[in-house]
Amino acid sequence: MNLRTLAREERTDLAAFLETLSPEDWETPSLCEGWRVRDVIAHAISFDEIGLRGHVERFARGRLNPNRINAIGHAEYAGREPEELIAILRSNLDPSGFPAAFGGMIGFADGLIHHQDIRRPLGRPREIPAERLRPALSVALFAPVLLGVLRVRGLRMEAADLDWSFGRGPVVRGPGEALLLTIAGRSGVVEELEGEGQPILAARVG
DSSP states (O other), rough: OOOHHHHHHHHHHHHHHHHOOOHHHHHOOOOOOTHHHHHHHHHHHSSSHHHHHHHHHHHHHHHHHHHHHHHHHHHHTTTTOOOHHHHHHHOSSOSSSSGGGGHHHHHHHHHHHHHHHHHHTTOOOOOOOHHHHHHHHHHHHHTTTHHHHHHHHTTTTEHHHHOOOOOSSSSSOOOHHHHHHHHHHOOOOOGOOBTTTTTHHHHHHH
């Protein structure tokens, strides 16, 4: 499993999807609380152009706090026009800098989850390729910041549409995409899951 390759494939698909959006679509609220579609993409590409020195400066300004660091990056790109955001993504399909850390883990997880963060509110579902969805489920459990393993502790997660499971305890079962977003902490999606462990997980994600 080459996460850098998977990240490039996902970012390529994301760029192609963004090119189909209307101006109204870009202003639609996403699954990320307080962020529109354009805000999600501004965040997603905010590390691609800054280089090593830019990374060091941003992490220092954010005092190594992920929320502060992301807020700084988002603020720097939130005013860009959609065409410019897409162009930056197209020019940086291979993750670099912080998104390339851990073998591309962060860039891959960030790209795939944020892709769904904007597709769902727009009513534009897709079938995520199994060769990406399966590793994304595992990555979301242990990726820095997400740390979904803490959210699903004491539960057994089972995908209904592909060969993937994790953990022990009361079962939570459902589509792999819904499991992924719930592991990542997206509220509302947990309603699509079932099993005796579902109420426990629902209480954790809100």
